Amino acid sequence: MISLLLILIPLLSGIAAFFFKKENAAKGWALLSSFATVAVSILGLTILNKTELLQFKCDWLPGLGSSFSIRLDGMGQLLCLLTAISFPLIFIATWNLTYKNAHNFFALMLLSQAGLMGVFLAMDALLFYFFWELALIPVYFLCSMWGGERRIAATFKFFIYTFVGSLLMLIGLIYLQSLTPDRSFDIRSFYAAAIDSKAQHWIFWLMFVAFAIKIPVFPFHSWQPDTYEQSPTAVTMVLSGIMVKMGLFAVIRWLLPVLPSASFAYGEKMIAMWAIAGMIYASLLAWRQDDIKRLIAYSSIAHLGLMVVAIFAESEIGMQGVMIQMFNHGINIIGLWIIVEILERKYGTRKLSELGGLAQKAPAMAIFFVVIALANIALPLTNAFVGEFMMFTGIFTSQYSEYEMITVPLAGITIILGAIYTLRMVQKVIYGNTNALTETGTDIGYNEKLVLGIIVILIIAGGIYPQAFLSLTEETTKFILNEANIFPSSAK
Amino acid sequence: MNALIISAIMGVVMMFSGILLKQRSSVRAIALTGLFAAMVLNVMEMYGFHLFKIDATGMMKFDRFALFFNTIAMSCTFIFFLLSAKEMEKVGLNYADYFALIFFILCGIILSSTFSSLLILFLGIEIISIPLYILTGSDKKNLKSNEASLKYFLLGSFSTGLMLMGITLIYGNSGSFSMDVIAESISKPDVKPGVLLIAGLLLLMFSMAFKVSAAPFHFWTPDVYDGAPTVFTSFMATIVKAAVFIAFLRLFYYAFGEIHETWKLIIAIITALTLFIGNITAVFQQSVKRMLAYSSIAQAGFMLMAILAVNSFATEGILLYSTAYCLSTIGLFAILVKMKDYTFEGFNGFAKHQPLLAAVAVIFLLSLAGIPLTAGFLAKFYMLNAVIAKGGFLWLVVFAVLMAAISVYYYFRVIQAMYFKEGEAQAIEVSSSFKWIIGLVAAVVILLGVYPQLLFNWFYF
Numbered sequence: 001m002i003s004l005l006l007i008l009i010p011l012l013s014g015i016a017a018f019f020f021k022k023e024n025a026a027k028g029w030a031l032l033s034s035f036a037t038v039a040v041s042i043l044g045l046t047i048l049n050k051t052e053l054l055q056f057k058c059d060w061l062p063g064l065g066s067s068f069s070i071r072l073d074g075m076g077q078l079l080c081l082l083t084a085i086s087f088p089l090i091f092i093a094t095w096n097l098t099y100k101n102a103h104n105f106f107a108l109m110l111l112s113q114a115g116l117m118g119v120f121l122a123m124d125a126l127l128f129y130f131f132w133e134l135a136l137i138p139v140y141f142l143c144s145m146w147g148g149e150r151r152i153a154a155t156f157k158f159f160i161y162t163f164v165g166s167l168l169m170l171i172g173l174i175y176l177q178s179l180t181p182d183r184s185f186d187i188r189s190f191y192a193a194a195i196d197s198k199a200q201h202w203i204f205w206l207m208f209v210a211f212a213i214k215i216p217v218f219p220f221h222s223w224q225p226d227t228y229e230q231s232p233t234a235v236t237m238v239l240s241g242i243m244v245k246m247g248l249f250a251v252i253r254w255l256l257p258v259l260p261s262a263s264f265a266y267g268e269k270m271i272a273m274w275a276i277a278g279m280i281y282a283s284l285l286a287w288r289q290d291d292i293k294r295l296i297a298y299s300s301i302a303h304l305g306l307m308v309v310a311i312f313a314e315s316e317i318g319m320q321g322v323m324i325q326m327f328n329h330g331i332n333i334i335g336l337w338i339i340v341e342i343l344e345r346k347y348g349t350r351k352l353s354e355l356g357g358l359a360q361k362a363p364a365m366a367i368f369f370v371v372i373a374l375a376n377i378a379l380p381l382t383n384a385f386v387g388e389f390m391m392f393t394g395i396f397t398s399q400y401s402e403y404e405m406i407t408v409p410l411a412g413i414t415i416i417l418g419a420i421y422t423l424r425m426v427q428k429v430i431y432g433n434t435n436a437l438t439e440t441g442t443d444i445g446y447n448e449k450l451v452l453g454i455i456v457i458l459i460i461a462g463g464i465y466p467q468a469f470l471s472l473t474e475e476t477t478k479f480i481l482n483e484a485n486i487f488p489s490s491a492k
Numbered sequence: 493m494n495a496l497i498i499s500a501i502m503g504v505v506m507m508f509s510g511i512l513l514k515q516r517s518s519v520r521a522i523a524l525t526g527l528f529a530a531m532v533l534n535v536m537e538m539y540g541f542h543l544f545k546i547d548a549t550g551m552m553k554f555d556r557f558a559l560f561f562n563t564i565a566m567s568c569t570f571i572f573f574l575l576s577a578k579e580m581e582k583v584g585l586n587y588a589d590y591f592a593l594i595f596f597i598l599c600g601i602i603l604s605s606t607f608s609s610l611l612i613l614f615l616g617i618e619i620i621s622i623p624l625y626i627l628t629g630s631d632k633k634n635l636k637s638n639e640a641s642l643k644y645f646l647l648g649s650f651s652t653g654l655m656l657m658g659i660t661l662i663y664g665n666s667g668s669f670s671m672d673v674i675a676e677s678i679s680k681p682d683v684k685p686g687v688l689l690i691a692g693l694l695l696l697m698f699s700m701a702f703k704v705s706a707a708p709f710h711f712w713t714p715d716v717y718d719g720a721p722t723v724f725t726s727f728m729a730t731i732v733k734a735a736v737f738i739a740f741l742r743l744f745y746y747a748f749g750e751i752h753e754t755w756k757l758i759i760a761i762i763t764a765l766t767l768f769i770g771n772i773t774a775v776f777q778q779s780v781k782r783m784l785a786y787s788s789i790a791q792a793g794f795m796l797m798a799i800l801a802v803n804s805f806a807t808e809g810i811l812l813y814s815t816a817y818c819l820s821t822i823g824l825f826a827i828l829v830k831m832k833d834y835t836f837e838g839f840n841g842f843a844k845h846q847p848l849l850a851a852v853a854v855i856f857l858l859s860l861a862g863i864p865l866t867a868g869f870l871a872k873f874y875m876l877n878a879v880i881a882k883g884g885f886l887w888l889v890v891f892a893v894l895m896a897a898i899s900v901y902y903y904f905r906v907i908q909a910m911y912f913k914e915g916e917a918q919a920i921e922v923s924s925s926f927k928w929i930i931g932l933v934a935a936v937v938i939l940l941g942v943y944p945q946l947l948f949n950w951f952y953f
Contacts, residue, residue, distance in 0.1 A: 133864040167893040
């Protein structure tokens with residue numbers, strides 16, 4: 001029931017929002033709906049955390065072996081919580097923006113939330129594919145209608161890119177289904193299927209391309225900076241905060257346990273190397289960016305690359321690190337986008353070279369900005385530190401890794417580079433002398449203080465007491481790694 | 493049988509109604525009533541009610557599959573009448589005759605979806621084709637319409653010749669026109685299919701491929717679809733094409749299913765070629781009407797996958813595919829026919845003037861592109877599933893999917909023009925009933941995309 005509500009609330013309220021006439025009414029409605037989702041999500045974590053409430057199943061397409069089957073497991077809980085929390089934060093932070101045809105904007109936002117929830121909940125491959133696309137279509141319209149100048153071309157590139165990926169994934173899923181013993185799309189049948197290694201390799205690439213585009217893993221990343229730059233900021237937050245997690249999540253749930261030997265064959269030797277190359281490349285690019293949006297976009301590629309490496313290391317601590325880092329990265333990057341949005345709205349520019357001295361004019365914003373930036377570097381006491389530390393430990397101690405002496409130092413370099421570009425950004429924006437543009441700067445409003453305050457609290461809480469997340473994801477991690485284990489006895 | 497006879501009678505009635513009735517609205521009313529009656533009687537036949545006791549054993553078989561498809565075809569024609577019947581007035585003076593011809597085409601559709609003898613197949617295809625030649629040329633003063641009609645007629649009769657030749661050769665091989673006898677004569681495991689049979693089979697395959705506009709037999713399609721009056725293009729690109737596909741599937745399923753090994757590679761190549769040519773050429777079109785003509789070739793490529801697979805997914809799939817494709821394309825054409833400018837630029841800023849129609853058009857386009865939550869997605873899904881279940885053609889599936897991704901390019905160009913580009917789309921007038929009907933059609937497209945059991949429950953019940 002909880003799981004069903006998590007999809008239905010945004011879905012139905014999203015459809016209803018199309019019929020609002022007034023902008024403020026639509027805004028309020030969207031906020032209300034997102035609050036309801038948060039409430040349901042938290043209830044599902046606490047007092048209503050019972051197995052029978054967290055799952056839902058009914059017939060859907062019996063002829064095809066597919067059912068409407070959703071369930072919240074630990075990882076799903078975490079990502080649904082992230083999806084639930086993000087939307088009210090985004091709505092409040094962008095409260096003062098006005099949109100043309102606002103009711104359509106908020107309706108599409110809520111629909112994409114429904115799609116995201118569905119992706120994290122689906123326990124049936126065809127259903128998963130449905131929600132995967134449902135999350136994408138509204139974003140296509142959001143970016144194309146309310147984005148920047150080059151929005152149509154950039155969004156179209158993004159759409160074609162991801163659509164090709166998801167179609168290939170669809171073939172992979174159908175192929176998998178034809179190999180299951182009971183010809184069903186159910187995730188348990190997928191886990192139970194005995195797939196020979198030739199088929200595994202085919203299916204692995206069919207599916208991985210879709211996930212790699214979404215994450216994005218180098219060399220499939222070229223849509224990302226353009227799309228982030230051209231999208232309206234609220235949508236960029238959804239894209240980078242939550243949507244890219246779909247790819248990582250899908251690798252963990254639908255790839256590793258289903259195709260263990262192909263994942264092992266390609267995971268570390270190939271994909272992890274790509275990810276490492278992409279991390280260094282993106283970090284270097286981030287260093288040279290003048291546009292803050294592009295800087296954060298590249299920094300996000302670097303952060304996600306590390307998660308990809310950690311996933312394919314297939315160690316328990318590393319995998320848990322990935323799961324909580326998915327949550328943390330979502331929170332942190334939404335915080336950064338909120339700052340960018342404030343800067344752009346107040347000063348009309350996103351260029352580092354044109355900003356400066358804001359610490360004097362907007363002290364509250366400066367403090368929030370510094371804390372979030374430090375979390376982006378993964379300084380101890382912030383949430384990202386916990387995740388990155390666990391991932392590094394995982395890669396280093398994994399029984400699957402053979403090249404940890406290469407991957408870990410190289411990934412370590414990107415952490416240093418991360419500190420360089422992030423601090424450079426902080427320095428150029430808030431320190432130094434004010435210039436003509438920032439001379440008249442003012443501090444942020446109450447709604448922004450509230451949202452950034454919540455984000456900072458989440459950052460520090462996650463840094464000091466990660467145990468809550470750890471115990472949440474423990475069971476899922478064990479289960480996934482058990483399914484993904486290709487060595488009968490767990491000796492190296 | 494019920495619907496066949498009613499349609500034939502209605503065809504004759506409509507011819508005379510043009511002489512007897514002065515008012516066009518009453519002509520329209522008679523056509524709609526007649527079609528509705530045929531539809532209802534057809535559904536009743538599905539439940540075992542026969543209006544006429546005529547023994548057609550050996551010639552036709554009114555099985556569930558055929559009756560169900562006839563219901564779909566007639567419902568789509570009904571929707572087509574509701575949406576576009578008024579537009580037919582603008583084509584020419586012989587208003588009632590157009591309806592008569594469409595009823596005759598329906599007879600042909602019923603014949604070619606129920607045949608169990610090759611003679612009836614030939615009759616059905618011809619009864620479909622000849623009225624179509626006339627409808628294509630019905631805009632008598634328009635040179636393009638005349639050209640299209642002549643071209644269609646010449647090429648069409650050529651392919652009919654091929655078909656007759658094929659039927660003759662197959663008769664020579666098995667000594668019968670009946671599909672059961674043919675299937676029996678070729679299903680002996682120790683006998684290799686002879687030259688006569690293979691030659692006849694290929695000729696039949698090519699002539700059917702011509703009728704469904706599969707590459708490399710597709711060259712007539714863009715010119716004919718573009719030249720014909722837009723209302724009639726909408727009819728022949730959808731319902732007629734789906735019906736010929738049903739005949740195609742029926743023929744190769746029942747008669748030649750046993751020797752699938754011998755012809756599957758040729759069909760696979762035709763499928764790949766059709767997908768490639770349809771999609772790639774559609775990308776370069778500047779007129780939405782011509783784009784839809786090429787898109788219909790591309791969609792035919794997907795439907796050909798059912799013929800390649802010939803299994804239960806394929807039969808279910810082709811029913812869903814024809815429903816999804818017919819509804820979406822009829823809807824799009826119904827909007828297109830009201831526009832004055834058929835180019836992509838003509839749609840610029842359309843969403844501002846007609847928010848509802850634009851939203852509905854988006855649903856149809858998404859369905860054609862095969863985006864989930866629309867019927868088009870599940871239809872394509874069934875096709876892919878059918879081929880994968882048959883095994884051995886993974887390359888074709890991957891290729892088809894890449895082509896589907898290309899199709900997004902040209903379908904989304906219309907969406908981009910309507911929503912994201914500034915412009916003065918010409919104001920078009922639509923009645924509120926038109927809006928209601930087309931909205932309902934869009935709702936059905938979504939409903940079938942979420943819960944296709946609605947269709948199949950009725951198919952099997």
